[in-house]
Amino acid sequence: MPASHNPTSAASQPSGHFSFTKQLSRVLVIPITILLTVFPPTTASLSVDNNNSVPNMHTAEPRTLATLVESVDCRNDNINLTLDLKPRDLQTIDCQSWIELAIPDDVGTTVEVPFVTPNQFPNNGPPSVWMTINGRYAGDQGVQMDTGSTGLTIGKGTWLEWFDGDWSKAVKYERGWKFLSSSKKLYSGHWVPTTLIFHGKSADGTRTNLLKAIVPILVFDTYYICPKFTNDQGSVCLAPTDQQTGNITGLYMGVGFGREQDGMVMCTPDKNPLLNVYEVNGQNVAGAGNPNKYHLGYIVRSDSLVWGLTAANTNGFRWMSLQKQPNASDYRDWAMATLQVSINNGRFRTGSILADTGVTQMYLSSPDVPKPIPPSYRISLKIPDVQGSLAGYVVTAKRVNNNATAESSISGTAPAYVGATNTAGIVSGPGGGVYERVFVNTGSRFWNGFEAAFDAAGGHWGVMRKIL
Known part of the structure; x- marks a missing residue:
């Protein structure tokens, strides 16, 4: 029967793999060096040095010694380490953007x-x-x-x-x-x-x-x-x-x-x-102790949906951890996956990604969206981030003779067009939203280049390049 997002009157009746050259057998680990130099009397300069970084992504920032109790998160470059500060100290940590999803071999319901x-x-x-x-x-x-x-x-x-x-x-x-x-x-x-x-x-x-x-x-x-x-x-x-x-x-x-x-x-x-x-x-498959073991989650492909994750059907995916929804009371309640976005070779900003099967166009929100919209501009996407990006590609939004269109660096993934919103200095999104929101809805043609999977039990989102 016709199924549509658009309601109609009651008179309308319903009618009757891209192959990796090397498979990862262990967690991808990227070393990051934290360099701390003490400046008298009370400040320290902090910077992150990474060979895979892009210009302007990691910026030295002065902090007071009393508040320098923080941590490092590769995805958004926030600092979160408890440090015993001494002059000329160097600390190296293991930073992982992608993780493995371990599913026991006896879990086979799919x-x-x-x-x-x-x-x-x-x-x-x-x-x-x-x-x-x-x-x-x-x-x-x-x-x-x-x-x-x-x-x-x-x-x-x-x-x-x-x-x-x-x-x-x-x-x-x-x-x-x-x-x-x-x-x-x-x-x-x-x-x-x-x-x-x-x-x-x-x-x-x-x-x-x-x-x-x-x-x-x-x-x-x-x-x-x-x-x-x-x-x-x-x-x-x-x-x-x-x-x-x-x-x-x-x-x-x-x-x-x-x-x-x-x-x-x-x-x-x-x-x-x-x-x-x-x-x-x-x-x-319901109820405690049921012999039909399954791992709750699903995979979206270009021709089918796969329910139930197994070691076999997740082979080749790389996974990122999801955050719980605020105040979540349900163990399956996970927030959107993240990515980093750069427009016209500017700084990469962390935001949310929606790989949407429902529309062919892309929706982009960022404080870096050009104003006014030019005839052509570049949108660089790194999923989940620059350091560990697998699903990295560039979409070029264009307008020719008042017709919006787009191109992509990965064949088949160009959206029909890009709808862009500049969020600089505004609160966007329903219910108050997020200040200067960064968000990308890829549109459905994302699935020409990738498969995507959701681990509802453990809170992970996975991506795999397709064979083209």
Whole structure:
């Protein structure tokens, strides 16, 4: 059935590896030297020396001796070591940007969920998967899968007319909302607990059951375009530029993580279908002591989704650690992955990355975005950072005859265009956001050059270059 981020009227009915020359066998370790020189009477000069650095990335900074009790973090160059300061002291630490993900060999529960139209994603839109929702098959065109949001979102009209929903029961559940910061769309409805089934198809076209999950899904009866949304508005937009209510139709599924950071405060792990699976290939995997051992997480490829991480299917990935969401009460609740961004060969700034299956364009926020936007500018991306970058590439944003386009240093990964926002001196993002926010939504064509994986159990995000 058609699955879209865009709601429609009730009259619209749903229809029926890049090979590494050397595999890493141990943690990548980059030595960094901390040089401390005492300046009388009370200050010290601190600098980080690294052969892989770029100009202007590491800058000597004077500090008072009394406050020089800090640490070194390779990803953002903050200093965090407790030091016994003496003149001419040199200290060397081991700095790791990428880590290994150790999964026991006896953990083998995994399943590959095919995409309905492999040739559509990643170039021409999001992937779709075959699904049954609330006991009704969603149709051969499948349901869109979006890593840029969390939870299944379905219009009231679609819920009632296609999936045998009961609105009198739906309204008894928690009122909720979901806000998409890139498109400024706000969906308002109720979180209704629902059983979902992911399907495959056999050679003769027969549907097979691959994964079963139970999650609350957002059945929305109101839709807004809300350019000035903040989370204190809750489920109501105070200044919409567009609004629809009633038996609205529409359907898509979000499987992303860390989306609370981007304004989706209700999009917690309990809403993610891939993190609440209880049956795989007809075998129960829920409950303590279950013999069907699995490592909770998933891999997104250009032609399929792989649920359940194993030592075999994660071979070749390099992993970065994720931070917990602030005040997280769920062990699966991880913040977005990080990267470093330089614009027009300027300084690298640390920010958040969203590898989004839902859009073909790139969204960029940085205080370094040129003002006004020139006909061409370069965006250098290092994931997770300059020192240990695997997923490093350069996107050149262009405008030719008023048509926005882009090029990339890695074949196939150029977004359709780049939408850029200069965040210098402003608070951006819903709910107060982050001061001078640095953020990159890569767009879906990222998957032409890479595979990406999320370790929900341990809090890691992995990347692997594809064979081109």
